[in-house]
Amino acid sequence: MKKAASVLRYVILTLGALIMILPFFWMLSTSLKTQPETVQIPPVWIPKQLQWGNYVEAFKAAPFARYFVNSVIVTTVTTVGQLFTSILAAFAFSKLHFWGRNLVFMIFLGTMMIPGEMLIIPNFVTLSNMHLVNTYGALILPWLASFFTVFTLRQTFNSVPDQTYYAAKIDGASDWRFLWHILVPMSKSTITAVTVLQVIGSWNAFMWPLIVTNDENMRTLPVGLQAFTTDAGTNYALLMAASTFVIIPMVIVYIFLQKYIIAGISNSGLKG
Amino acid sequence: MLNEKPTVKSTIKGWLYLLPMLVITITFNIYPIIKSFLMSFYTKYDFYNDIVSAYGFSNFTYLWNDPDFHLAVRNTLVFVIGVVPLNIIISLAIALLLNKIKFLAGAFRTIYFLPFVTSTVAIAQVWNWIYHSDYGLLNYLLGLVGVNPINWLNDPKWAMPALIIMSIWKGLGFNIVLFLVGLNNINTRYYQAAEIDGANAWRQFTNVTLPLLSPITFLVTVNGVIGSFKVFDEIFALFQGSSGPSKSALTIVYYLYEKFYTEWKYGIAAASGVVLFFLILFVTLIQLWYSRKHVHY
Structure with a gap:
């Protein structure tokens, strides 16, 4: 009885896992087919001869190299910048005592209720008045601060006892030194978690980059891929090859840093 | 001090x-x-x-009289109702199964979570291909069990289900991780006590697991509802920059995008954003009110 239940569990979980993995498998499989193979019925599961050339062809068919560089720049600067502003703010909210602290904190907590999609229109107007549309500035600036990150980091900083802070101060450490040499290293796992989640979010972001870039040279990978669908037409092998190289970098990040991603999400769950 | x-x-x-x-x-x-x-x-x-x-x-009066906006609100609600409950039921079931096994549990979790880290735009191209009416994998598989080909992406009747299926597939992993946290936090003593009292597996589930899991279920629901209200990327990518056949997948954010970006009607777009905000606020408040009564902290 117990054994049967256990077998049943594995059967269901395996079936579910197959459904989850199937689109990825199908993407890879199609990306390595010849054009006639892509439309063959019954479908070809594993192509006779793997057409690695599809990747080269897809990469050349649109300025994917440029998109890739754009995505790397935007993701890196956004993540580093946001981390910097958030660490400073979280430290102030967690360890410093000053007038207006709680009021500001409450106001920002309130703004988290607002759907970000609402802000797109005024932000677009602001950036076009600054003549920043179609520049890295437009892609990066609005994302250099995130109250969600501040909030998460503040929770972690709060869990470091105030005594540590006072002890460091008595030893003559400045606030700045305490923050970067003691508090940040002590909160390494949370910082890694928010960093990885931010990298994934930036890399995959679509609506904002779509709106602020109409110059082909400024597109990020997801926007470039979307534009490519029109050029690729019915050449599904090329389209799947292009989709693969948009997806692969984050899959690699995920495989290596899975522990932190899961921990980051679990944490957000515990707080709620 | x-x-x-x-x-x-x-x-x-x-x-x-x-x-x-x-x-x-x-x-x-x-x-x-x-x-x-x-x-x-x-x-x-x-x-x-x-x-x-x-x-x-x-x-606002424009929105009130615009059939497209009515359609957008209706489609958004259909999407929320189609995605959130199913996602919760499936992810809870999988989390319960994963929680009971040791061997390969990590590998399964990795696979179920994978869609979460992938670009919506890229994976939507894959789904677009899977949904292809003539050469798509899904119609082929359905054909094996005798289902006639479905024109998933061009038939207004099927566009929304296609969007919902893809969105559930993509969102499962996130909820599974949260449910696993919740299940881990339940003290095994409760189950031992229930066992002594002679509760069978189903009774243990309804009388121990569900109530003790309710804070996580609440979080997952609120998160899911808010996220689903704002759906956009999935639609844009799955329907290749359109709102689906005969606008069958036109949602509020898509409407906002069209008014703002293609029609340059900034005031109307902003007004639709305000309506979205109040809709989300209203639904969230209802959930909060409901949770006061039914969530056990």
């Missing part, structure tokens, strides 16, 4: 630490929040020079 009372000096220091974040959030969060509420009342607006020549409610 040191530093307990705020002084002028500590206040200057505190605000200096906040400054970088404040500059960005005031410019790109706080100001635009106020601005978008104001904009929804702009009826004549020259955005190049940011000059408003008339205010009024006509943007």
